[in-house]
Amino acid sequence: FISQMNFDQEGNVTSFEKKKTELFQELSLQARDLRFQHSTSLIARNNCIILRMESLKAIVTPHSLLVLDFRGLGLEHWLVLELAPQLASQSHSLPFEFRALDAILQHKVNTLRARLNVVEPAMLDTLESLVDPKILSADRSKLHVLLQNSKSLSELETDIKVFKETLLKILDEDEIIEELCLTKWTDPRVFEESSLGIDHAEEMELLLDNYYMQAEELGNKTRELKGLIDDSESVIFINLDSHRNVMMRLSLQLSMGSFSLSLFGLIGVAFGMNLESSFEEDARIFWLVTGFMFLGSGMIWRRLLSFLGRHLEPSVAPLYFKLLLCHLWFWSWMPWQHWN
Amino acid sequence: FISQMNFDQEGNVTSFEKKKTELFQELSLQARDLRFQHSTSLIARNNCIILRMESLKAIVTPHSLLVLDFRGLGLEHWLVLELAPQLASQSHSLPFEFRALDAILQHKVNTLRARLNVVEPAMLDTLESLVDPKILSADRSKLHVLLQNSKSLSELETDIKVFKETLLKILDEDEIIEELCLTKWTDPRVFEESSLGIDHAEEMELLLDNYYMQAEELGNKTRELKGLIDDSESVIFINLDSHRNVMMRLSLQLSMGSFSLSLFGLIGVAFGMNLESSFEEDARIFWLVTGFMFLGSGMIWRRLLSFLGRHLEPSVAPLYFKLLLCHLWFWSWMPWQHWN
Amino acid sequence: FISQMNFDQEGNVTSFEKKKTELFQELSLQARDLRFQHSTSLIARNNCIILRMESLKAIVTPHSLLVLDFRGLGLEHWLVLELAPQLASQSHSLPFEFRALDAILQHKVNTLRARLNVVEPAMLDTLESLVDPKILSADRSKLHVLLQNSKSLSELETDIKVFKETLLKILDEDEIIEELCLTKWTDPRVFEESSLGIDHAEEMELLLDNYYMQAEELGNKTRELKGLIDDSESVIFINLDSHRNVMMRLSLQLSMGSFSLSLFGLIGVAFGMNLESSFEEDARIFWLVTGFMFLGSGMIWRRLLSFLGRHLEPSVAPLYFKLLLCHLWFWSWMPWQHWN
Amino acid sequence: FISQMNFDQEGNVTSFEKKKTELFQELSLQARDLRFQHSTSLIARNNCIILRMESLKAIVTPHSLLVLDFRGLGLEHWLVLELAPQLASQSHSLPFEFRALDAILQHKVNTLRARLNVVEPAMLDTLESLVDPKILSADRSKLHVLLQNSKSLSELETDIKVFKETLLKILDEDEIIEELCLTKWTDPRVFEESSLGIDHAEEMELLLDNYYMQAEELGNKTRELKGLIDDSESVIFINLDSHRNVMMRLSLQLSMGSFSLSLFGLIGVAFGMNLESSFEEDARIFWLVTGFMFLGSGMIWRRLLSFLGRHLEPSVAPLYFKLLLCHLWFWSWMPWQHWN
């Protein structure tokens, strides 16, 4: 048994359960035609249009629209409140199958657009907070959101691609477009009436082309969004690397300070040894050595910092380096020559 | 000699060994036709369909299906338990070659899908554990699994692509589709009987198109999965970099502490020298100097930390830096001016 | 009501408001034709060319050009000062619709080119300052500019693509090109007059092809620019990494110095213990130990530095390492054997 | 003068030197036809097939195969030992030009496959050793090998692409295929004899298609290999980053230890000052202070380590941080509040 909802061109809606085989016989279709094996399909069979758009399975006949298996898909609201009036409206001078196809394809494109509208702002928000140059380390919950949205975006991209390919396949073959114009083959009277100055097949092509181009626009948006993610990731990496370099320079500057203190502290340690240095009794010596320790380490540090400043500007470094070596001639045996 | 298994349309299965040349004569084929040089091929020759799907080599005649070299491929189970009943079932009103092709292509697509179903959850598991923001360093065994699955995925992608191209080549040429409808040419009686209201070539096209689209869906899935791997790798790198930055800041904060301790420890070292400082006899001096050492290093550390905090917020740093310099005017000769 | 500006072939401009339905009746168009659902479209309907180029919506008839909804788009200046004279100029021997299409497509291409001319120099400037090898950390405001421009570039790329596809669709179908030659169908006298030795359809193809190729050139430029961004990002990363490696080596060299000072400082600390070493009374011992401390740490540092220098040249390291070990045989129990 | 080797259909091989112009006259070709300007070409001219496959230049006539400029290419072995017998074998019921083309195309595909078989295992070996998670730094000689093989792979990819395009160009135009069936046009008697039930053009298409598909398979393999290189590089980077993070944590843990020792060492330094602390005479004080120094630094270290452990698990850190602050209320003025 299969649940189905029936919309006729006056906007009447009836829903009932029917045996699958009965349905086949009624529409003269074969079992194979209603297997709906692909997530998106749109074919004409025996004066019916059989289509599936993800969860929505429908059969369009010249006079009615049948939606199959409609329960539990969250489509009830749309079916009753939007689809029925849309099918009944006479603004369209074209036959019923056009109105039905138009309504369903519009629903599909709207669904795709709605998904993009959910993913896009979430993505932009996340990216904006991740590329913020002030942050030292990426917020991990944001990364999780990014990954989730990235996955949704990929799935959306695939669905748009599949939808576009389904339409393109039809647009590429004029025969299929002809077949989709049901009224032309089944109802000569209505056909002639409606076709004053209008070529049904051309109208059908326009209708499909319209939704194809809307899907194309959505596809372009997702592509742009993917590009933005890539660019943002590069910026995030540059940011994190920059922070690291800044911290590394600070750390190096501190290391230079600590080194200077150690170097001159060694003098203090030397005088702290229980060994006789013959200076013990002179009170000025204490202040002299203490002052030398502090001033000396300060000056060496200053020298090291300015060395660092120049070292990181590659073009000047070699020259400066020689000057530094000359200045420091008095410990020529020291390790400086390995410095570079 | 070549082993072969013979399925007829009543579901009878016989298997035997035969000389290759006998086989050729029986089917009026040429040696070249049975070389099976490509991993995937599907051609019509002299009222036979000769096909190879990886390890499965088969010949479809209007009345029977011959599976060649079937031993040692792990296909016995499928051949006997699934293929035979499928070929015998009369649900299909179409001739035998349709049933045979349907069964074999379905087996092929199922095999591809099964491979994806093995790779996908393993991949998702691995990625999920690798992007976990808590981990400091990637688990190497997971990386190995990732690499293995990535390789399997590439191979699967190639196989899907080859399968799709094989079908597409046929779908693009109506003549080949016609040739594949064996009954049409060999058995006019059956043909007329079965073709009431049915165009054999169109049915064949539908059959092949169906499997083409299933392969397309699998291809889309593998593409999404590849995209997910790329995105996850970016997130892993951002994670690792973030951890590093956090540790670097902690390390820098500790360095600042150590530097402060060294700086004020130098006072202690100075007073520890065996030199006369004239303060030796006053007991309060001990507490004064000790307190100054601890409090002083604590305060300098605090000052450095807040300097760091502001330094990493680029917009505020320059201003703050000037304030810091003014505050610290009393060691104007100190290395601070090289700090930035 | 809909505002519209009317240009005739004499260069007269009139602007007024009109009901939409009146407009339809006047031009015998249908409501559907003027929905302008896509951002870029160019179609022929009932001897009118209906086109939309982003904000510019226009209808070309054989004798006039109607620009719809022209208010508030910033187009007034162009419409009055440039478009009108261009339409009135008689340099073109071809009918009015050619002049109108030419003017509008040229405006579109100029708009696209202007956008590229804004993005390109900003981008090049930003990239040049970011790849400067002297900078230690990327300027974050520049990164922001880079990201903004990158986004603009993606949008521009999409717009160029959409414009190219719109033209290509027409260029691929000779019938549509024929339909675009309005005068051919509506004004036989003018047609014959103007078509001396000229094929209208061919001229139209040339006109469209010309703008297609201009758009193609713009597309090539954006592609080159995107490539340049990618290359520059790689260079930025190499720069930042290089800086980090240089700082790391300096830091390592300082660590080696500090280690040497600690090692030999330990001697000082040992002699500073309140324990009897029996050397206390000899004044030369003080100078000997102090000298040993300073010289020893200097020499060990020097040795470590040259070890580092060789260690970073991988091919020489193992040999040198053995030599170092031999030299240092006297602390064979020391941790050096774990060094590598 | 041009050296040439002549193979006839009986398998006789003769080689001699001839003037270029004589060759042209003999085969009624033009100078332009034998310029061999492209590395890979296959054309039919005046009942000859003129082809070049990299270094191999050949002319196929209905009765013989001429290999030009065959010296110094390392092809002698193949020409004499393999090509001659292959051309003489009568297993093929088809005319001579089929045998000749078959032999040459097979040689070409074998050459391409051989190149892949050299690159592939070398690449896999190198990658396997580079992605080994135990290695701390990539072996540079391996990187060199990787780069070399990567380059070879790109060249191979181009050659396969060029070969495929050469064949595809012919397969797309039925006229060229017809022209390649030399016997059909020159030797009606042989043609009729051999063409019993065989369509020469179709056989030629099959022959070319066969080699096209073999090239396609090689192309798929190189693409997979390129993908594997990309994936492996990502894994190498994750490995190196992970190692760095692990070392950084160890380094940070050691820094914490050193900081703790410095902090409590300051107490020792304080008591080492030559200032009167009034505790000098009590022997227990020595042990108390010493114990406090060691135990205190151990405990502070432990506390810092557990802080680190929690800090790297982001979700718990803030809470823990407050607890830590409360615990340490007694130095509320200390720098901890800047810690985060």
Added chain:
Amino acid sequence: FISQMNFDQEGNVTSFEKKKTELFQELSLQARDLRFQHSTSLIARNNCIILRMESLKAIVTPHSLLVLDFRGLGLEHWLVLELAPQLASQSHSLPFEFRALDAILQHKVNTLRARLNVVEPAMLDTLESLVDPKILSADRSKLHVLLQNSKSLSELETDIKVFKETLLKILDEDEIIEELCLTKWTDPRVFEESSLGIDHAEEMELLLDNYYMQAEELGNKTRELKGLIDDSESVIFINLDSHRNVMMRLSLQLSMGSFSLSLFGLIGVAFGMNLESSFEEDARIFWLVTGFMFLGSGMIWRRLLSFLGRHLEPSVAPLYFKLLLCHLWFWSWMPWQHWN
């Protein structure tokens, strides 16, 4: 006024200035035909071939070649010394327009090839020096060269693509090829004479196809070069990362040494306190404690180093870690349990 150089088929060269309008009238062309709006174009108009190859603008008539605006382009040398003799040579049995087109296209391809020959070796040199595993930090001037060449390569790629597309557009339409054979339409006598056994259109196709394939080869080369740049960048990053890891390990090993020294130095500091330890008088205690300090720090260092060695081999670490903990049972309250 427009400068032009005129080459006739006898090799005579004349150059003069002429009004643009005169030129149009002389050749019966329209103003539009000589606007040369695209950087590369090749069209047939009114028995002339009008072409532009970047700076070279030329008109080919059945009897002469006109090069326009030839001054200041650096082409004079080529025009006079190479083009004139080439046009005059009678080696080609084909009419003049073939010789002219041949010469110009060959010049264009040679220009493209020359640009590649400038970029390629510079690029290979730069890459080779950048991937040198010995370098610790990338040479920034090399990076600049890399970026410059990368940009040139992109531009070259675009120019090759544009050239290929221009030719492909002609090759795809047989009518345009026919139009390019000027002599066929203008000079029946020469046509019949020259066309003995030769199809002009086919010759034209061969000529264009030849240059198309040469451009294709250049395009393949640039693609390979781009691939090499990408691969090299990966290797550069792996190199820099490896260097950093090696330095980090050295730094960590030194930190371990410093930590050991600090730990055992604390003993010395403790004995240096002015507190009574009751060991003061025993001379052996000095040597005992001093020895313990040095040996102890050495042994702890060694232990830490071997711990590090094992820690970086992940599979063994956990086990070893437990052993280490057992060994060190006596400070069970110590921070080691937070180590991992």
